[in-house]
Amino acid sequence: MTEPDYVAVNREGWTRANKEYTDARAREAWAQNEITWGKWSLPESEVRALPEVTGKEIVELGCGTGYFGAWLKRLGASRVVGVDVTPAQLETAQRMNEEFGLGLEFLLENAERTSLPGSSFDIVFSEYGASIWCDPKLWLAEAARLLRPGGELIFFRGSTLQMLCVPEEGPVVERLVRPQRGLYRLEWFDNDPAVEFHPSTSEMFALLRENAFQLLDFRELFAPEDAVDHEYYDTVPADWAKRWPDEELWHARKRG
DSSP: OOOOHHHHHHHHHHHHHIIIIIHHHHHHHHHOSSOEETTTTEEHHHHOOOOOOTTOEEEEESOTTOHHHHHHHHTTOSEEEEEESOHHHHHHHHHHHHHHTOOOEEEESOTTSOSSOSSOEEEEEEESSHHHHSOHHHHHHHHHHHEEEEEEEEEEEEOHHHHHHOOSSSSOOSSOOSOSTTOSEEEEOSSSOEEEEOOOHHHHHHHHHHTTEEEEEEEEEOOOTTOOOOSSOOSSOHHHHHHSOOEEEEEEEEOO
């Protein structure tokens, strides 16, 4: 099957990111004791967003170097499968998996259409993985296919407001610079080409309903007051993210 045009663009970008940043950070991330969310490392003890994972079978769509899956396995998940389209990221994930001995499984596949059997997982998870790098019309349908009835979907992405305030080049600004109507696919072709998907909040509600999901929780998250600018992901300055929601956390359940 022919890949969508954006897959090769994003694979190249994440191959570069793995070399520049994520590979070097992987060991520290895998060894981390407390689960944290997003670029501002918001502690789960404060966010309190995860459902009970003990004994659950979980698939992470767009797992990158696999650190979040490692945290979930250490928290008690019985099985964690990570799916990613970038070989370099999975090579790092496999190396960490061997070092830490957590028994995660990894698949080099497009998270929009996996070879995994349907109705085989209790939780589908994505933190800045499929949630922004895959077409939501495709990956949400795949998430619904993979989940057992009553299974849960948890995903994390940049906020709609952030997308409306980010110009073609440079960091976010304190004004709207792009229309919300038609906000779906965003293409960045400067020094770091990428294609991201950011349907607006109301469009996401509609896509969840179309795929038989019931929304359980929705959070708009800010950077903590002591946050400083991220060392690598510099699109959003900490000062901006302390005043406006930079990230969103979604939690839904597949209807039985």
